[in-house]
Amino acid sequence: xxxxxxxxxxxxxxxxxxxxxxxxxxxxxxxxxxxxxxxxxxxxxxxxxxxxxxxxxxxxxxxxxxxxxxxxxxxxxxxxxxxxxxxxxxxxxxxxxxxxxxxxxxxxxxxxxxxxxxxxxxxxxxxxxxxxxxxxxxxxxxxxxxxxxxxxxxxxxxxxxxxxxxxxxxxxxxxxxxxxxxxxxxxxxxxxxxxxxxxxxxxxxxxxxxxxxxxxxxxxxxxxxxxxxxxxxxxxxxxxxxxxxxxxxxxxxxxxx
Amino acid sequence: xxxxxxxxxxxxxxxxxxxxxxxxxxxxxxxxxxxxxxxxxxxxxxxxxxxxxxxxxxxxxxxxxxxxxxxxxxxxxxxxxxxxxxxxxxxxxxxxxxxxxxxxxxxxxxxxxxxxxxxxxxxxxxxxxxxxxxxxxxxxxxxxxxxxxxxxxxxxxxxxxxxxxxxxxxxxxxxxxxxxxxxxxxxxxxxxxxxxxxxxxxxxxxxxxxxxxxxxxxxxxxxxxxxxxxxxxxxxxxxxxxxxxxxxxxxxxxxxxxxxxxxxxxxxxxxxxxxxxxxxxxxxxxxxxxxxxxxxxxxxxxxxxxxxxxxxxxxxxxxxxxxxxxxxxxxxxxxxxxxxxxxxxxxxxxxxxxxxxxxxxxxxxxxxxxxxxxxxxxxxxxxxxxxxxxxxxxxxxxxxxxxxxxxxxxxxxxxxxxxxxxxxxxxxxxxxxxxxxxxxxxxxxx
Numbered sequence: 001x002x003x004x005x006x007x008x009x010x011x012x013x014x015x016x017x018x019x020x021x022x023x024x025x026x027x028x029x030x031x032x033x034x035x036x037x038x039x040x041x042x043x044x045x046x047x048x049x050x051x052x053x054x055x056x057x058x059x060x061x062x063x064x065x066x067x068x069x070x071x072x073x074x075x076x077x078x079x080x081x082x083x084x085x086x087x088x089x090x091x092x093x094x095x096x097x098x099x100x101x102x103x104x105x106x107x108x109x110x111x112x113x114x115x116x117x118x119x120x121x122x123x124x125x126x127x128x129x130x131x132x133x134x135x136x137x138x139x140x141x142x143x144x145x146x147x148x149x150x151x152x153x154x155x156x157x158x159x160x161x162x163x164x165x166x167x168x169x170x171x172x173x174x175x176x177x178x179x180x181x182x183x184x185x186x187x188x189x190x191x192x193x194x195x196x197x198x199x200x201x202x203x204x205x206x207x208x209x210x211x212x213x214x215x216x217x218x219x220x221x222x223x224x225x226x227x228x229x230x231x232x233x234x235x236x237x238x239x240x241x242x243x244x245x246x247x248x249x250x251x252x253x254x255x256x257x
Numbered sequence: 258x259x260x261x262x263x264x265x266x267x268x269x270x271x272x273x274x275x276x277x278x279x280x281x282x283x284x285x286x287x288x289x290x291x292x293x294x295x296x297x298x299x300x301x302x303x304x305x306x307x308x309x310x311x312x313x314x315x316x317x318x319x320x321x322x323x324x325x326x327x328x329x330x331x332x333x334x335x336x337x338x339x340x341x342x343x344x345x346x347x348x349x350x351x352x353x354x355x356x357x358x359x360x361x362x363x364x365x366x367x368x369x370x371x372x373x374x375x376x377x378x379x380x381x382x383x384x385x386x387x388x389x390x391x392x393x394x395x396x397x398x399x400x401x402x403x404x405x406x407x408x409x410x411x412x413x414x415x416x417x418x419x420x421x422x423x424x425x426x427x428x429x430x431x432x433x434x435x436x437x438x439x440x441x442x443x444x445x446x447x448x449x450x451x452x453x454x455x456x457x458x459x460x461x462x463x464x465x466x467x468x469x470x471x472x473x474x475x476x477x478x479x480x481x482x483x484x485x486x487x488x489x490x491x492x493x494x495x496x497x498x499x500x501x502x503x504x505x506x507x508x509x510x511x512x513x514x515x516x517x518x519x520x521x522x523x524x525x526x527x528x529x530x531x532x533x534x535x536x537x538x539x540x541x542x543x544x545x546x547x548x549x550x551x552x553x554x555x556x557x558x559x560x561x562x563x564x565x566x567x568x569x570x571x572x573x574x575x576x577x578x579x580x581x582x583x584x585x586x587x588x589x590x591x592x593x594x595x596x597x598x599x600x601x602x603x604x605x606x607x608x609x610x611x612x613x614x615x616x617x618x619x620x621x622x623x624x625x626x627x628x629x630x631x632x633x634x635x636x637x638x639x640x641x642x643x644x645x646x647x648x649x650x651x652x653x654x655x656x657x658x659x660x661x662x663x664x665x666x667x668x669x670x671x672x673x674x675x676x677x678x679x680x681x682x683x684x685x686x687x688x689x690x691x692x693x694x695x696x697x698x699x700x701x702x703x
Contacts, residue, residue: 048307048310050307050337051307068307068309068310069310070310070334103313106313106326109323109327110327110330110331113327113331194331194334194335194365195327195330195331195365196331196364196365196366197328197331197365197366197367197370197379198366198379200324200327200328200331201324201379201381203324203327204323204324
């Protein structure tokens with residue numbers, strides 16, 4: 001469903017939600033040094049993570065009007081990782097991309113201020129927020145038929161592949177992925193820097209290319225319809241029991257055991 | 258086509274939970290419970306209002322561009338992440354860690370916005386200073402913006418304009434990078450509005466000045482590494498015998514005493530005693546005898562800055578008052594439904610916009626090189642008066658809650674009372690304006 005950019009072969013680093021923090025690296029043959037790589041990072045404007053979300057009275061969605069929005073923090077982390085790759089001379093150029101309404105350009109500008117070299121805005125009308133669905137990275141890998149390493153908390157380059165430490169339920173897992181591959185960014189991957197004023201002023205000269213989804217021959221007709229949105233049920237008060245026997249009895253009575 | 262019912266398990270959202278466990282949780286405040294309203298956006302963990310989003314519409318203003326908007330966004334983040342979570346704690350401790358906060362701001366480039374790039378500044382025009390000043394208004398108290406303002410727009414303008422390379426390297430560059438904290442030493446116990454009657458002296462001795470006297474109301478006084486000091490360096494007419502000197506604050510002979518105030522609690526305001534303090538003559542800024550003139554030039558930026566820093570807090574007070582009175586019921590209806598309340602708030606908001614326009618207009622002229630002493634004085638005067646009116650009036654609408662220490666309006670009421678006094682009292686502003694109007698009586702020669 002997302003437009004695929006034809007920049008050759010890539011590695012993508014994506015955030016672990018359905019907002020895409022995509023880092024694409026063009027991988028030439030193993031002989032070429034990583035310094036030739038260009039990095040594509042996806043950034044998205046979402047409701048600020050610290051905001052207390054409200055469901056709309058008609059249950060059609062969540063309230064977005066007048067609510068504070070900012071760049072998805074995981075996109076910031078992906079952006080930071082891209083900048084660090086460039087500082088380590090592993091990447092040559094960083095491109096920030098955002099699919100969304102006109103306001104997406106503000107998010108791209110912030111990415112430029114953080115260190116991206118240029119931006120691409122694909123105009124997609126209609127509202128969307130981060131549903132925290134954890135799909136974009138995995139879908140991208142499937143569409144491109146590339147290996148993936150999700151929930152990355154550490155990414156290191158070793159010769160012609162990447163070593164990625166992943167955060168999983170049981171702890172940490174280290175995997176090796178050949179290039180090109182898809183990586184999704186997790187919270188502890190890095191601490192994003194603030195856009196400094198000198199970089200903000202430099203961003204003035206950077207370009208943002210504008211496109212429509214139709215330019216890429218992509219059909220935006222949704223294949224998913226949201227029927228309703230509700231608050232989670234209010235947490236019920238618990239019951240206190242005096243002894244283990246009473247606890248077991250109550251569990252048996254309620255059919256849980 | 259797949260259809261599904263989506264239950265937003267937002268409160269247990271994986272992403273949000275992990276982010277919140279990483280961020281500093283804001284302290285839970287008071288018994289004040291506000292019902293669900295979309296403005297201002299409330300923080301999940303503490304229920305406290307978040308700072309407002311920096312809107313792209315700001316670039317519609319004549320003096321602002323996309324870069325100003327990005328600047329404000331970045332500064333907004335620093336305030337939201339590194340400053341606001343600690344404000345209550347610092348207000349209670351009656352001091353804030355100036356070196357730590359200034360270093361963070363300095364690293365991001367916010368302390369030398371219009372200062373020369375050779376010394377670490379960005380060489381931008383004054384409209385960027387105003388953007389910074391206005392955005393700092395999102396800090397949840399008046400003290401910290403004031404402290405930052407001293408560092409950026411009150412202690413350093415003359416140094417940047419007239420100082421030698423030596424003093425600029427020693428004092429300006431580290432102030433811009435946030436490595437040194439600055440303070441301004443002009444007012445004295447016996448001389449505030451009447452700058453020309455200060456008594457501190459700097460007498461030549463060998464290659465040094467020996468300084469005797471003292472300063473009063475010194476913001477950042479306890480933590481400052483250096484002071485921009487105004488002293489009498491010769492006998493002669495009071496407007497021509499003063500000089501500005503850079504004074505390191507760790508020299509022998511300097512004593513500091515903290516002043517206890519009714520507001521601006523996080524700011525360390527000090528009385529400074531100077532007894533036979535020896536400082537090299539090379540620390541003089543510009544020319545001897547020009548200190549008074551330099552200081553008067555410095556005042557334009559100081560006053561414009563003070564007014565600019567007050568606008569957002571006033572917006573916030575009005576908006577939070579509207580929100581409070583919307584949920585506060587009295588005789589079966591929201592308090593806000595009374596015309597007296599929502600009409601008054603509309604009027605106050607109008608006045609704030611007028612002040613904003615005055616500041617932007619003065620800024621627009623200043624960056625074209627015009628002298629804006631009259632408009633800057635007007636902006637400062639209006640700022641001081643309006644801050645008193647808005648905070649006092651809104652506090653009344655909060656009723657008993659407004660009188661408690663738990664709410665922002667009472668802190669704003671205490672903090673912004675200073676605006677009519679410090680940085681040039683209202684009366685001084687009115688004298689300046691009267692002079693420009695040609696209505697100020699000429700003083701008899703003494």
